[in-house]
Amino acid sequence: MFLNSIFADPERVSRLIEIAKNSLQPLLEGAIVYTIPLTLISFICGIILAVLTALARISAIKPLQMIARIYVSAIRGTPLLVQLFIIFYGLPTVGIVIDPFPSAVIGFSLNVGAYASEIIRAAILSIPKGQWEAGYSIGMSYPQTLKRVILPQASRVSLPPLSNTFISLVKDTSLAAMILVTEMFRRAQEIAATNYEFLLLYLEVALIYWIICFLLSIVQGRLEKRLDRFVS
Amino acid sequence: MISIKGLHKQFDQLEVLKGIDLEVEKGKVVVVIGPSGSGKTTMLRCLNILETPTSGVIHIEDQSLDFNKPISKREIPPFRRLTGMVFQSYNLFPHMTALENVMEGPVTVKKNNKEEVRKKAVQLLTKVGLGDKLDYYPFQLSGGQQQRVGIARALAMEPKVMLFDEPTSALDPELVGEVLKVMKDLANEGMTMVVVTHEMRFAKEAADEVLFMDGGVIIERGKPEAIFSSPKEERTKQFLSLIQ
Ligand SMILES: Nc1ncnc2c1ncn2[C@@H]1O[C@H](COP(=O)(O)OP(=O)(O)OP(=O)(O)O)[C@@H](O)[C@H]1O
Ligand SMILES: [Mg+2]
Numbered sequence: 162m163f164l165n166s167i168f169a170d171p172e173r174v175s176r177l178i179e180i181a182k183n184s185l186q187p188l189l190e191g192a193i194v195y196t197i198p199l200t201l202i203s204f205i206c207g208i209i210l211a212v213l214t215a216l217a218r219i220s221a222i223k224p225l226q227m228i229a230r231i232y233v234s235a236i237r238g239t240p241l242l243v244q245l246f247i248i249f250y251g252l253p254t255v256g257i258v259i260d261p262f263p264s265a266v267i268g269f270s271l272n273v274g275a276y277a278s279e280i281i282r283a284a285i286l287s288i289p290k291g292q293w294e295a296g297y298s299i300g301m302s303y304p305q306t307l308k309r310v311i312l313p314q315a316s317r318v319s320l321p322p323l324s325n326t327f328i329s330l331v332k333d334t335s336l337a338a339m340i341l342v343t344e345m346f347r348r349a350q351e352i353a354a355t356n357y358e359f360l361l362l363y364l365e366v367a368l369i370y371w372i373i374c375f376l377l378s379i380v381q382g383r384l385e386k387r388l389d390r391f392v393s
Numbered sequence: 394m395i396s397i398k399g400l401h402k403q404f405d406q407l408e409v410l411k412g413i414d415l416e417v418e419k420g421k422v423v424v425v426i427g428p429s430g431s432g433k434t435t436m437l438r439c440l441n442i443l444e445t446p447t448s449g450v451i452h453i454e455d456q457s458l459d460f461n462k463p464i465s466k467r468e469i470p471p472f473r474r475l476t477g478m479v480f481q482s483y484n485l486f487p488h489m490t491a492l493e494n495v496m497e498g499p500v501t502v503k504k505n506n507k508e509e510v511r512k513k514a515v516q517l518l519t520k521v522g523l524g525d526k527l528d529y530y531p532f533q534l535s536g537g538q539q540q541r542v543g544i545a546r547a548l549a550m551e552p553k554v555m556l557f558d559e560p561t562s563a564l565d566p567e568l569v570g571e572v573l574k575v576m577k578d579l580a581n582e583g584m585t586m587v588v589v590t591h592e593m594r595f596a597k598e599a600a601d602e603v604l605f606m607d608g609g610v611i612i613e614r615g616k617p618e619a620i621f622s623s624p625k626e627e628r629t630k631q632f633l634s635l636i637q
Binding site (some may be wrong): 200291292294295297298299300301302305309310313314317 | 441443470473474477478480482484486488489497501502503529546547548550562
């Protein structure tokens, strides 16, 4: 019925094409200026946090273990949108005011940090004990063995799940629209609010997310091949 | 060279080493035999401090660790460097080539000059017969070749004592010889070695002394000919009849 009404009206069709064309630039701009940087910065901060958290979880120091556990449990047990709202709308009531973009970075980094820490922890634990012992036996310290022997192997193991985390993050950044970051999805909302072509704009923005994620999955495949070279 | 006194090791409830006393002179090769679970691996691992003994004193070259009192973490690495460990399952670093495996210790731990380390590593790999496999990853090498890389990797740290834990028991029979040959060469060069193995041929040809362990203690020790042909203890006799 909807399609009928479109094709019955050639003027409407050309209007839709016109809107789609005109909105492409602001949407891509939203992607390039906000969505992609937000993803990259949050992912990098998140991975650093994740490695630290994973190390805390496997350390012998009980309080560190405990802090890491609580952090992971709290982040995994609460909705991402609620976390973002706490940071952006909640904290100002106790005098902590953070701009939309940094708020989003904090929220997404904390999120990636928690989820990825579980991936990295599992990857570290999957490396045979003999590898630690081989490192120690040639005189390496714990940090040396970790850096030179364990993490290079663990990163290979954790690459596929971490790429999935990354791709999910690209899509999750659309939630930043709710805390006023003018990333791609928020731009789509804003444009649609002026011309009421909601379906068109949301389909368009969906398509752009899809293309980005598709390209990323190709990169992921290549990376995995490259890292596979030292295993049979 | 090595002197162990009253070495005990307990895992939770299980006492695995029940007082080991052992002296090994410089340049001697000691072969350790004994039934499964008798504590052979645990004893080697205690020498390399991969296990922390419950009590006892270990003396190697001019250093000693007294486990009857608490020891600090910082004492372990310098002590560990006195011994080189060769594992039953090789434990090579799979993400590094043969050459990188051998260079890793001197570069990362000793912080030696990379070019000099490389030269020495090439020499070591050539010595163990792998001069043409420098850039191979472990998965591209046979078990025997991997174990020889493992020996070269341990030697690269210039240990005073080499410890071998059943270095050939994971190998196909036709690959055992090449590893034993490398070990014999080492013995002939005067390396002090403690070798857990059931390769009687190696014990007869290269060992200065054979130890028989059972139940966490050394039951009997002596020249290889003496132990193999006329063991004194009943348990040694039983064990030898099982493996020969
Ligand atoms: N980390 C550990 N925790 C608990 N028990 C252990 C541990 N390592 C070894 N054991 C136990 O200690 C005993 C001696 O083990 P060890 O590996 O030293 O024997 P072994 O003489 O080397 O035997 P094998 O010939 O089978 O290699 C075994 O009963 C084993 O189950
Ligand atoms: Mg053993």
